[in-house]
Amino acid sequence: MSTPMSRAEWRRRKRRKAMIIRITVFAFLGAVLAALVFGCVVAYRELFMHEQLGTVSSAGDQEVLNRMLEISEFSRPGARMAKRDTKGIVIHCTDNPGTSAMEQRNYYNSLKTTKGNHLSVHFIVDLDGKIVQCIPVNEQALASGARNADTLAIEFCYESDTGEPGKFTYASLVKLTASLLARYGLGADCVYRHSDISSFADCTCPKWFEDDQRWNEFITAVMAQAAVLGKKK
Ligand SMILES: [Zn+2]
Numbered sequence: 001m002s003t004p005m006s007r008a009e010w011r012r013r014k015r016r017k018a019m020i021i022r023i024t025v026f027a028f029l030g031a032v033l034a035a036l037v038f039g040c041v042v043a044y045r046e047l048f049m050h051e052q053l054g055t056v057s058s059a060g061d062q063e064v065l066n067r068m069l070e071i072s073e074f075s076r077p078g079a080r081m082a083k084r085d086t087k088g089i090v091i092h093c094t095d096n097p098g099t100s101a102m103e104q105r106n107y108y109n110s111l112k113t114t115k116g117n118h119l120s121v122h123f124i125v126d127l128d129g130k131i132v133q134c135i136p137v138n139e140q141a142l143a144s145g146a147r148n149a150d151t152l153a154i155e156f157c158y159e160s161d162t163g164e165p166g167k168f169t170y171a172s173l174v175k176l177t178a179s180l181l182a183r184y185g186l187g188a189d190c191v192y193r194h195s196d197i198s199s200f201a202d203c204t205c206p207k208w209f210e211d212d213q214r215w216n217e218f219i220t221a222v223m224a225q226a227a228v229l230g231k232k233k
Contacts, residue, residue: 054136056123056183060175060229064123064131067105072112075120079140081149086137088190089180090144090197091173092121092155093163093206101126101157105134118142121153123176129168131176147197152180156206163207174218178225188223 005013056064069076094104101124108120121143122135135141135153143153156165156173165173177191184190193215194205209215 054138056133056137056179059131059172059179060225062129062131062172062175064133064176067102067132067134068136069105069109069120069134070112074111074115074118075108075142076135077140077142079149081138081140083138083184085150086152086184086186088147088151088186088192088197089177090147090151090153090192090194091177091206091209092143092153092194093165093208094124094155094157095205095207097161097163098127098159099157101130101132104155104157105132108134121155123152123154125154125156125165125169125172125176127157127159127166127169129166129172131172137180144194144197145199147192151192151197154180158208165208170218174221174225177222178229181222181226182229188219191219191222 055066055068057066058064071078096104099107104124111117111119120135120141122133122137122141124132124134126132137152140148141153142148143155144151154173154176156169158165158169181187181190193209195203195210198205204210209218
């Protein structure tokens with residue numbers, strides 16, 4: 001048989017119970033507060049820091065890897081390009097079958113040392129669909145001659161000499177182009193092939209899209225994706 005609880009013991013247990021409830025409530029409130037602060041920091045970074053730094057974190061559901069080039073007149077001159085001055089998106093291919101996005105990015109970065117060329121793009125879409133950003137969107141790349149000052153440059157990787165982007169590359173290229181159009185409030189007529197805007201008559205970049213039907217299909221896919229992004233907003 002259990003002995004009846006003394007009054008002091010009863011009070012002690014009651015106090016302990018109250019203490020446990022208090023600790024639980026404080027822990028819960030603390031967790032809510034921490035989540036709130038974390039959320040605010042993330043939102044702040046998304047809304048303001050990206051704009052300031054010129055970084056893009058994603059294109060639809062595709063993550064964009066931030067691998068900026070070092071400042072150099074040969075690849076990243078650091079010339080500013082304001083958001084309001086960004087009038088178009090130019091599509092290029094690497095002109096190097098089998099080259100990966102990071103190999104291409106590292107080549108651009110190496111120009112600082114080799115001084116072999118003046119070249120770079122803002123984004124490179126990899127063979128597996130990964131996207132690498134190597135120039136901030138608020139800076140000029142060295143990709144499209146006179147249009148460097150008012151366009152963003154996207155380059156895609158490909159496997160064979162035909163220049164055809166693989167399935168994953170194509171899908172990411174569509175997502176990235178669409179999300180940039182949405183970001184800058186631009187329409188389909190602001191997406192160009194390099195050859196459309198090049199001052200060189202013999203420019204055939206990007207080779208795969210020299211075929212107008214392929215190019216029109218690509219633009220249609222981009223606009224369909226842009227419509228999806230518009231609805232999500
Ligand atoms: Zn090109």
